Amino acid sequence: MTETKETATRTIRMEVARYRPGEDDEPVFQGYDVPLMPDWAVLDGLNHIKDQLDGSLSYRWSCRMGVCGSCGMTVNGEPRLTCGTFLTEYGEGPIRIEPLKGFPVIRDLVVDIDGFLAKLSSTRPWLVREGEELPLTTEYAQTPEQLDAYKQYSMCINCLLCYSACPVYVLDPDFLGPAAIALAQRYNLDSRDMGDRFDVLNQEDAVWGCTFVGECTRVCPKHVDPAEAIQRYKLTAALRSVLPWSRR
Amino acid sequence: MTGAYRPPRDNLWFARTRHCAFFVLRELTSVFVAWTIVFLLMFVDAVRTGSLQEFGALAGRPWMIAINVLALAATVLHTITFLNLAPKATVVRLDGWRVPAWMIQGGNHSAWVVLSVLIAYFILRSP
Numbered sequence: 566m567t568e569t570k571e572t573a574t575r576t577i578r579m580e581v582a583r584y585r586p587g588e589d590d591e592p593v594f595q596g597y598d599v600p601l602m603p604d605w606a607v608l609d610g611l612n613h614i615k616d617q618l619d620g621s622l623s624y625r626w627s628c629r630m631g632v633c634g635s636c637g638m639t640v641n642g643e644p645r646l647t648c649g650t651f652l653t654e655y656g657e658g659p660i661r662i663e664p665l666k667g668f669p670v671i672r673d674l675v676v677d678i679d680g681f682l683a684k685l686s687s688t689r690p691w692l693v694r695e696g697e698e699l700p701l702t703t704e705y706a707q708t709p710e711q712l713d714a715y716k717q718y719s720m721c722i723n724c725l726l727c728y729s730a731c732p733v734y735v736l737d738p739d740f741l742g743p744a745a746i747a748l749a750q751r752y753n754l755d756s757r758d759m760g761d762r763f764d765v766l767n768q769e770d771a772v773w774g775c776t777f778v779g780e781c782t783r784v785c786p787k788h789v790d791p792a793e794a795i796q797r798y799k800l801t802a803a804l805r806s807v808l809p810w811s812r813r
Numbered sequence: 814m815t816g817a818y819r820p821p822r823d824n825l826w827f828a829r830t831r832h833c834a835f836f837v838l839r840e841l842t843s844v845f846v847a848w849t850i851v852f853l854l855m856f857v858d859a860v861r862t863g864s865l866q867e868f869g870a871l872a873g874r875p876w877m878i879a880i881n882v883l884a885l886a887a888t889v890l891h892t893i894t895f896l897n898l899a900p901k902a903t904v905v906r907l908d909g910w911r912v913p914a915w916m917i918q919g920g921n922h923s924a925w926v927v928l929s930v931l932i933a934y935f936i937l938r939s940p
Contacts, residue, residue, distance in 0.1 A: 589818075671816075732833060736822065776836075780833065
């Protein structure tokens with residue numbers, strides 16, 4: 566109890582990147598002192614700033630439980646979900662909060678993800694069925710082994726931390742990127758899917774653009790392994806190129 | 814989108830994190846792998862043309878020894894990291910059971926050691 570009271574009276578410095586289009590030529594840092602509570606995540610600190618100190622601060626958030634993937638930001642240089650990153654991880658501070666790297670900044674900590682959404686759509690991340698008419702009335706049962714083949718890739722929440730950590734994407738925004746490829750593999754490996762994503766994935770700016778840095782896998786908060794998905798598809802694409810009858 | 818701020822390219826991205834620095838080091842070892850192949854081809858050419866004496870003299874020079882010691886360290890690092898990363902590309906399933914990564918890595922390293930010992934045996938054995 567005493568410890569909680571002592572912690573509550575302490576504060577930690579949060580240095581937040583501010584970018585106000587029309588006012589700022591480039592982001593500038595603004596410092597705020599927030600209560601250092603043992604159960605506060607960085608997102609709670611930002612909410613405190615927004616509610617108590619500066620209502621003009623802009624950032625995205627929703628679920629506060631690591632599910633929606635909207636509160637990804639750069640925290641002390643590392644892409645993190647701010648709802649799952651606690652203030653106490655940073656000792657006495659300060660904590661530097663910046664937008665996700667690699668994306669255009671719309672305002673403060675809000676980035677433009679339209680490019681990612683277009684890339685994601687191009688991989689057709691849904692079950693593709695052929696020769697069937699709606700409404701579908703048949704069940705498509707799967708064995709636990711068939712589920713296990715793609716399950717880890719389905720854990721992706723599109724938080725974009727993997728893009729922000731990927732040096733290839735940051736240097737070349739045309740790169741299809743880790744999450745889009747991992748989600749394409751999620752459907753490629755699904756026994757119910759009949760789609761063919763070869764033309765989208767077998768490109769210089771897709772799987773072949775990956776130099777296997779592995780940062781995407783390291784920063785993923787849901788323990789998806791996009792690096793594995795990309796390397797596996799490289800093997801698939803190479804085999805398909807040599808053996809045209811080989812699929813997936 | 815108008816008004817959006819586009820950060821400039823970070824040319825020192827590889828120096829920002831320890832992981833990225835190690836990645837670049839791993840990639841740079843490819844240069845020494847290429848050198849090792851060149852050196853091996855020079856050796857084969859010396860055997861073919863009967864100029865082993867000259868090749869031996871070149872290989873025995875201090876700067877050449879220094880380069881080759883460095884190349885050995887780099888190729889060992891390249892090999893270990895390459896073999897350790899192999900399970901990322903090759904997911905092996907046996908009757909539904911996924912073979913764990915450490916088994917694939919262990920198999921790779923074992924095969925590497927066995928092949929190296931075999932090659933060393935044939936090269937170093939007494940005539």
